Amino acid sequence: MHKQTTNGHSVAKTNRLETLFPLLAWLKTYQRETLISDSIAGLIVAIMLVPQGMAYAFLAGLPPQMGLYAGIVPLFIYGLLGSSRSLAVGPVAIASLMVGEAVSQHAQAGTELYLATAMVLALLVGIILLLMYLLRLGSLVNFLSHSVITGFTSAAALMIAVSQIKYVLGLEFPRGHGFPETLGNLIGHIPQTSLITLMLALSAFAVMWFSKNHLATVLAKLGCSGLLAGSIAKAGPMFAIVLGVALVELFQLDQAYGVSVVGDIPAGLPAFHLLPVDLSWWQSLLPAALLIALVGFLESVSVGTALASKRRERIKPDRELVALGFANLGAAFTGAYPVAGGFGRSMVNDASGAQTTVASLITATGLALTVLFFTPWFYSPPKAVLGVIVIMAVLPLIDLSGIKSTWRFNRADALTLIVTFAMVLIAGVEIGLLSGVALSIALLLQRNSHPHIAIVGRVGDSEHFRNIKRFDVKTNPCCLGLRIDENLYFANTRYIEDEVMAVVAEQPQLQHLVIICSAISFIDASALETLEMLKDNLQESGVTLHLADVKGPVMDQLKQTRFIEHLAPGQVYLSTHEAMRDLCDL
C-alpha cells in the first residue's frame, strides 16, 4: 500500500501514524485522477445528504440544521480516522428514529432540553464506541444475528414510514407513544387529510421517482455523458426539496392553505457547544445510547466490509470504533446528533467513484458551504416533502421476503425474525431489539442443550467403536461406552447427566461406564461439577466411571483440578479400544 523506507525506526513510526490516520497511507499514492474521482463522489453524496440530513433530523424531532451539522464536523473527523475508503458517515434513518424515541421520553419536543438531550446522546454514543475500542468489545455486535437485524430493521423502517404519513397527508396530532398508538391516531385522522399537502407530497414523490428510475436515461438520450447523467439523477431528493420550497413560496401555501413547513434554517457554521454535565440524566440515557452505538456500529461495519471486499481489502473494525466514536463526539460538541455510516449513501459514494476518505472531506465541505451560503434555497421546507424523502429512503429496508425460506431453512431463525419484528412494533425499538437478542440466544442454547449421545460397540475385531443403533457391533452388558458429541458446558450438563443416569437405570448389570470424549474440546466448571456428581452418584449405585479419548487441551484442563484423583478407581484411557479391552473383555 505504501513504500517502505530502509530506516526501520522511521518505518515503525510512519506505520503507527498511518494506523491512526489511514488517510495518510492513501495520500502517498494520491493522484490527480483520484482527487477528481473522490470530488465527484463527495459532491454527489453532499447533494444527497442536504435533503436527507434535514429529513432525518425532522424524523428525530430536531430542527433541520441539526441534520446538516451532523454532516460537517463528524465527516471531517471520519475522513481523517476512518479505515473504510468509501463509507459515507452522517445522520441515518434508524438511528434518527431511535434518537427521537429516546429523547422524547426525557424532554418535550421543541424545547432547548430536547436539543441538548440529543447532543448528550451523541456524546454518550461516542464515549461508548471508544470504550468498546478500549475494552476490545467490538465483538458485541456478534450478539445480533441476521434474523434479529432483519426483523429489527424491517420493523424500524415500517415505523419510520408510517410515522411520516401524517406529514404527507397534512394531518396534525401529537406524537403517540409507540407504533400502535401512532397507527391508530393516523387512521382516526385520515378524514382531515389536506389535499393541497397531499398533492405537494405526490409531486415530490413524482420528481424523486422519475429521477431515480428514468432521469439518467433521458439525460443520456439528450446527449449528456453517462457519468454526469447518473450524478444528476441522484439529486432527486434535492430537486424535490427545491421544488417544494419554490411551490410554497410561489403560492404562499403555508399561509394561504395551511401547509406545514419546518422552521427556517439559520445560516452559518455550527457553533461549539458545551454540554451540561448531569450524571443521573446521562445515566438514564445510557441504555438508549448503548443500543444506538451498537446498531450504528453494526450498520457501518457491515456496509464498510461489503464495500472493502470488492477491492480485496478489509476495514479494521477497531479503527472504525475509534473513527465513529470521535465522529460522534464531534457531533455532540457542534450541535448535531448521533451519526453512523449509512447504507444507501455509502453505496452511492462507492458507485460514484470514492477512492479514499477525501470524498468524505469533500462532502463535509459541501455541507459547510451549504449552511454558510445556501440556506435561503431551503427556506422553510414543507414537512410533506421531508416525509416523502424519508419514506423513499427507508422503504427498501423493509425486507420480510426471506421469512418463508428462512422458515424452511431453520425454524428458530424464522421465529426470531418474526418475534423481533413484532416486538419492535408493539413494545418499541429498544425492548424489541433486546427481546430479539434474548430469544436468539435462548434458542441457540436450547438447541445446544440436547447434544447427540450414542452408545457404542466394537465393530468386528477392529479398534473402531460405532453407534449401536446404526452398526452391527459387539457390546457387553456389564460395561458401556457412551460417546457425547458436543462440548460439555452449562447449557447441556443437566441433559447429559439425565441421559447418562437413564442409560444406567436401564442396565441393571452395569459395572463400568466409559464416557468417550473424542468430540469434546472444552469442559466448563458446570460440566466438571456434573462429572464429579455423576461419578459419585454412579459409585453409590455400584458403577465406576471412566473416560477415554480425552483430547490434549481438555486433559490439560482436567489436570489443573483434582478430578482425575477423585475419579479413582475409575481411569482415563488413551483410547476407547484400550478402555473396552481392559474393562469389558471386548
Place this chain on the structure above:
Amino acid sequence: MHKQTTNGHSVAKTNRLETLFPLLAWLKTYQRETLISDSIAGLIVAIMLVPQGMAYAFLAGLPPQMGLYAGIVPLFIYGLLGSSRSLAVGPVAIASLMVGEAVSQHAQAGTELYLATAMVLALLVGIILLLMYLLRLGSLVNFLSHSVITGFTSAAALMIAVSQIKYVLGLEFPRGHGFPETLGNLIGHIPQTSLITLMLALSAFAVMWFSKNHLATVLAKLGCSGLLAGSIAKAGPMFAIVLGVALVELFQLDQAYGVSVVGDIPAGLPAFHLLPVDLSWWQSLLPAALLIALVGFLESVSVGTALASKRRERIKPDRELVALGFANLGAAFTGAYPVAGGFGRSMVNDASGAQTTVASLITATGLALTVLFFTPWFYSPPKAVLGVIVIMAVLPLIDLSGIKSTWRFNRADALTLIVTFAMVLIAGVEIGLLSGVALSIALLLQRNSHPHIAIVGRVGDSEHFRNIKRFDVKTNPCCLGLRIDENLYFANTRYIEDEVMAVVAEQPQLQHLVIICSAISFIDASALETLEMLKDNLQESGVTLHLADVKGPVMDQLKQTRFIEHLAPGQVYLSTHEAMRDLCDL
C-alpha cells in the same frame, strides 16, 4: 415397580393415574416397614421445620405462623403429586430472602398489604411453574451455570447471615435497602449491643452446636439406640426455640430487659384466603416471581436428582414443575408464602429413611398438629434465637472455596462466579442473578465466536488433508482448502468472514477457495447469509467459492434454499480430495 395386569386398557389407565400421582405406584408395594421408616423421617423433618418455618418467615418479614402454614397444605399437595421420594418441600432460606426483598419494595412491613403481597407472590410462582410445565420450559434452568449458582447462593447466604446479626445483637434499626446499607447500619449500631440478647443467642447457638456435633454420641453412650440418638440430635433448633421461649418467660426478658420477641402465634389451622385480583400489581411482582420460581425449581430438582440417583432412580423434572406449581398455589390460598424443595431438610429426610412422599404427608400432619395444639410452646419466640437458627442454616451455603481451582480450570467461570457474587451483594439478588446469567452467556458466545480455522494441504499422495502449520503438506497458490472447526452461527459468522477475507487478501494468485465442512453440523440463517455474501465478495475479487465434505443434515438444510444454485460456478464436492484434485491439480 408395580405389577402389570393383562388388560392393556386398564394398564394404560392405571399408568396414567400413576403418572399424575406417583404416590399411587409407591403405595402398591407399601409395607408396614416402609410406613415406619416414612413416619420417623416425616416426624424428624417436622421437628426441624417448626423452628425453621418460623425463622424463615421472620427472614421474609412475615409473622411466624406463615412459615408454619407453608409446611402444611403445600406438603400435602407435594406428597400427592411429587415424583421425588425424599424431597422435603416447604419454606426455604434463599426464597425467603427473595420474597422479603420483593415484597418490601411494594408494601410496608407489618401491614396487611405486605402479607397479601407475599401470598400473591406464591400464587404467581405457582402459575409460572405450571406455565413452564405447559410450555415445556423446564430447561430454562439450563441458563444457570454452576458458577452463577455458586456465586448467587454464597452471596445470598452471606446477605441472610448478615441480616440476622442485628437480631443476635439485639439492635434496632430499620431494614436497609440492599446489603451495603444493611452492613453499614449494622456496624454503626454495634455499640448499642444488648448483652442479655447476645447471651440468649449464644445459649441458643451452644445448644444447636452441641446437638449437631455431640448429642448423638452422648446419647449413644447413655445407651440410646443409634437411630433414636440421631433423630433427637436433629432437634437442635427445636431445643433452642423451646429454651429461648422458656428463658424469656421465666425471667420476663422481653419486658424487663427489652429482648425482642416475635408476635404471638395464633392457634388453629390456616384459613382459606381469597387473593385480591389487581393485574398491574401482579405484573409488577412478575419479575421477582419468575426468579423465585426458577431458583426454587432449580434447588428442588438438583437435590431431588441427587437423592434419586443414589437409588438408581430418576425424578421427572416435568412432574416436579406440576407438584411444586400446585404446592405454591396451595401456599397462596392458605395464608403461606412461596415454597420449594429445601437442600438441608431433604438430606435429613432421606438420611432419616424417607422411602416415599408419605414422609411429606407425615411432616404436614405434624405441622398441622403443632399449629392446632402446640403453639403455646412457641409463645413469642425471641428474635435472637430465630436469627441464630437462620444463620446456622445458611452458613454451609457460603462456598467460595472453589474460586481458586475454578480460576485455574477456566477463567471465564471464575469471573462469572466473582461477578455474580459481587453483583448480588451490591445490586441485590435479582439484578445480581440476571447479571451472572448474562455474563456467563456472553463469555460462552465470546469463546464460541473465535473458532479454529486451518488452511490444509495434501499429505503426500494420500487422500488426507491436514493443517499446513502442523504437517508437511502440498499446496497450490491458486487454490486453497480452508477447514472451519465449529458450527456456523451468528456468534462466529463475522469472525469467519473476516478470517476468510484476510486469507484471501494475502493470496494474490488465488482463484478457488474450498471451505471444508467436515466439522460443521449446523448452519443458521446468519451463517447462510454470510456464505452468500462471502460468495459474492469473493466473486467480485475473482475467486470462486466451493464447499467440500458437507454432512448429510447440513446438505439437506442447504437444499431447502437456493444457495447451491447461487454458488455456481462454485460447486459442492463430496470430499476434499475430489475438490482439490479437480480444482487445484493437487
